[in-house]
Amino acid sequence: MKKWQCVVCGFVYDEAVGMPEEGIAAGTKWEDIPEDWNCPDCGVAKSDFEMAEV
Amino acid sequence: MEPVVIVGSGLAGYQSAKEIRRLDSNVPLLLVSMDSGNFYSKPMLSNAFSSGKSPDSLVIKTADQMADELDATIRTDARVDAIFPADHAISTGGEKLRYSKLVLALGADPMRLHADALSVNDLSDYIKFRKALEGKKRIAIIGAGLVGCEFADDLSSSGFEIDVFDIASQPLGRLVTPECGKWMEHAMKRVAWHWGAKISKIEKGSILLEDGSAFQADIVLSAVGLKPRIGLAQDAGMACARGILVNRQLETSAGDVYAIGDCMEVEGQVLPFVMPIMHASKILAQNVLGKRESLVYPAMPVVVKTPSCPAVVSPPKPGSVGAWHTEAGTDGVKSVFLGEDGKMLGFALCGKAVSEKNLLAKELPAVLS
Numbered sequence: 001m002k003k004w005q006c007v008v009c010g011f012v013y014d015e016a017v018g019m020p021e022e023g024i025a026a027g028t029k030w031e032d033i034p035e036d037w038n039c040p041d042c043g044v045a046k047s048d049f050e051m052a053e054v
Numbered sequence: 055m056e057p058v059v060i061v062g063s064g065l066a067g068y069q070s071a072k073e074i075r076r077l078d079s080n081v082p083l084l085l086v087s088m089d090s091g092n093f094y095s096k097p098m099l100s101n102a103f104s105s106g107k108s109p110d111s112l113v114i115k116t117a118d119q120m121a122d123e124l125d126a127t128i129r130t131d132a133r134v135d136a137i138f139p140a141d142h143a144i145s146t147g148g149e150k151l152r153y154s155k156l157v158l159a160l161g162a163d164p165m166r167l168h169a170d171a172l173s174v175n176d177l178s179d180y181i182k183f184r185k186a187l188e189g190k191k192r193i194a195i196i197g198a199g200l201v202g203c204e205f206a207d208d209l210s211s212s213g214f215e216i217d218v219f220d221i222a223s224q225p226l227g228r229l230v231t232p233e234c235g236k237w238m239e240h241a242m243k244r245v246a247w248h249w250g251a252k253i254s255k256i257e258k259g260s261i262l263l264e265d266g267s268a269f270q271a272d273i274v275l276s277a278v279g280l281k282p283r284i285g286l287a288q289d290a291g292m293a294c295a296r297g298i299l300v301n302r303q304l305e306t307s308a309g310d311v312y313a314i315g316d317c318m319e320v321e322g323q324v325l326p327f328v329m330p331i332m333h334a335s336k337i338l339a340q341n342v343l344g345k346r347e348s349l350v351y352p353a354m355p356v357v358v359k360t361p362s363c364p365a366v367v368s369p370p371k372p373g374s375v376g377a378w379h380t381e382a383g384t385d386g387v388k389s390v391f392l393g394e395d396g397k398m399l400g401f402a403l404c405g406k407a408v409s410e411k412n413l414l415a416k417e418l419p420a421v422l423s
Contacts, residue, residue, distance in 0.1 A: 007114050008065065009328045010098040010359065021409050040412065041357045042097075042328040 004030050009042035055082060056152045057127070058342055059144060061134050061286075062159030063087035063117070064176070065096060066315025066331045070157050071124050073339030081343065083126035084153075086146060089178055091117030091130040097328060099180045100204035101359045104211040109181040137290040139308035155310045155342045158287060158298060162280035162316035162326055168256040171196060171276035174205070186273050191215055194261050194271035196253065198225045200358060202277035203238065207360040210244040217269055219251040219261065226358070229367040230402035231389040233380045237404045241363030280326050282317045297324045302348040302422070304338045314338050320349060321422060329354040353418030355401075355411055364408045368418060370400030390414070 001016040013019070013033075018026040022040065024033060037046045058074060058081055060067045071083055085091070093115040098105075102112060121128040132146045143152045164173035174180050187193070193209055195202050198220035210216040220227065224235025225247070239247055252264040261269045282297035293299045293307035297319030304312045304320070314334050316326040333351055340347045358365040369391075370376065376393040386405025393399045398417045403410060 006095075008095055008097075008332075009357075010095050010101065011357075021412055043332040 001027070002030065006039045006042060006044060008044050009039065011039050011041040056142065056154040057082035057084040058155045058157065059151060059153035060085045060157040060159055061144065062157075062161055062315070062317075063089065063091045063093070063120075063128070063130075064159060064161050064315065065328065066161070066317075066335070067157070067159035068093055068120065068124075069331055069335040070159060070314055070338055070342075071126055073335045074342055075124050075126070077339055078343050079125070083124060084151065085121075085124075085126055085128045086132050086134055086144070086151070087117065087128060087130050088133045089131065089176065091120065091128050092177065093117075093120050094177045096176070097359060099174055099177065100201060101208045101361070102180070103184075103187075104208045104361070109177065109184050112177060112180070134286060137286055137292075137308075137311070139290055139292070139311055142310060153310070155312065157338065157342065158306070158311065158313040158317060159315045160283040160286065160298075160313075160317040162282045164276065165279045165281050166276065167278055168196070168253065168274070168276060170256045170258075171274040173276045174201075175280075183273075183275070187214075190272035192217070192270065192272045194219065194269060194274045195277060196220075196256075196261075196274065197277035197279070198222065198227065198247070199277060199279065200226065200229070200356070202275075203242070204359045205275060205277065206245045207242050207362050210242060211362060216245045217248060217261075217271065218245055219248045219253060219263075219269075221250065221252060223249045226365070226367065226402075229356075229369050230365070230404070231378050231380055231387070233382045234365065234387045234389055234402045234404045237382070237387045238360070238363045238365060241405070242360065280316060282319065282324055282326075284317065287313070287317075295319055295322075303341050303346055304334060304349060305341070312338055312342060323421070325351075325354070325421075327354065327356050329356075349422060351421035353415050354421060355415050355418075357408075357411075363404060365402070365404045366408045366411045367402045368400050368415065369402070371421070374399050 004013045018024045018028045092113045094112045117128045135145045143150045164175045192215045195218045225238045254264045255262040284294040287298040298313040337347045337349045355368040380389040386407040388407040389402045391400040
């Protein structure tokens with residue numbers, strides 16, 4: 001399981017934790033997150049911005 | 055064809071460039087930056103220490119990489135001296151540069167109340183701050199707003215002794231309820247808070263309060279707020295209030311000149327956060343390229359980057375009529391601001407309650423509809 005950080009705002013997506021409140025189950029890999037997903041903190045689209053692996 | 059000129063290489067400048075390039079692969083783009091023009095994430099500055107990041111590692115892309123990616127010319131270390139709206143030109147280092155459209159993404163200056171205090175407003179400030187921290191232990195932070203709280207949490211989690219001074223009586227006094235403030239204060243238990251603190255003097259590592267008390271610190275960090283950079287626009291005769299005034303099309307009072315980000319004021323609001331830039335850059339790009347779209351802001355909760363005490367705030371608009379309703383538990387605090395008709399107009403969430411952010415944000419009215 002990896003963690004990814006939004007390069008614009010620093011939001012960290014932890015694959016192990018997922019984002020259950022947004023319907024993304026724990027264990028969901030970054031590549032499996034839908035393309036229309038937006039960073040919950042800053043609104044950057046997944047397709048807009050690479051997430052940096054931390 | 056004269057280029058679209060963007061002044062500023064912070065998020066507002068680069069995001070505008072990105073959106074313009076996305077819509078038009080031909081229009082010439084020139085970005086003028088007063089610093090190195092390297093792209094970094096400003097929100098990460100206030101939590102880099104505890105996440106083990108060196109200042110250098112915060113550079114996501116260099117100016118050259120950005121120039122490549124955006125197919126733009128980027129002038130670094132170039133301060134703009136003046137804007138000549140009538141000539142469609144700016145000058146930098148005495149050289150005149152002409153533009154077809156001009157985008158002002160100038161940012162804001164930290165307010166400086168005390169000459170002897172450092173402030174961190176960009177990556178170069180942060181590099182200096184990190185140098186100053188080497189071998190030091192006691193840090194005083196002036197201001198318990200967003201930036202002050204974030205640095206207090208970051209540095210206290212990293213072993214520094216932190217004193218925070220604010221004239222208010224709680225953290226985030228302008229954003230959250232007293233209950234949320236209390237919760238945050240306790241959650242950041244390694245921080246020594248000094249409320250109602252009126253500072254009379256800071257010198258040689260001594261902080262003197264008006265009540266006569268004195269505190270020692272190796273470094274004093276000032277985080278008392280931001281002042282939009284309006285000087286250039288004012289000198290060029292453009293309408294300014296707190297920020298450079300724009301209409302919903304993001305046009306300033308000067309033809310073909312737009313403003314975005316921390317320097318800009320729209321309908322009485324100056325919002326120095328990431329989310330407004332993401333929305334505004336999309337509208338700005340279309341309008342710079344000849345459309346006439348209007349800016350809309352949905353509710354835009356601000357996440358406070360304090361890992362010891364997660365918090366998210368969406369304050370009601372200034373002047374909103376209504377009252378706060380708070381549920382406080384052992385694992386967090388949920389405060390909602392309800393208008394007279396019972397509709398939610400804002401919230402402040404701490405601890406466990408932050409998980410309700412997205413659900414609650416859907417009920418909030420738009421900031422600009």
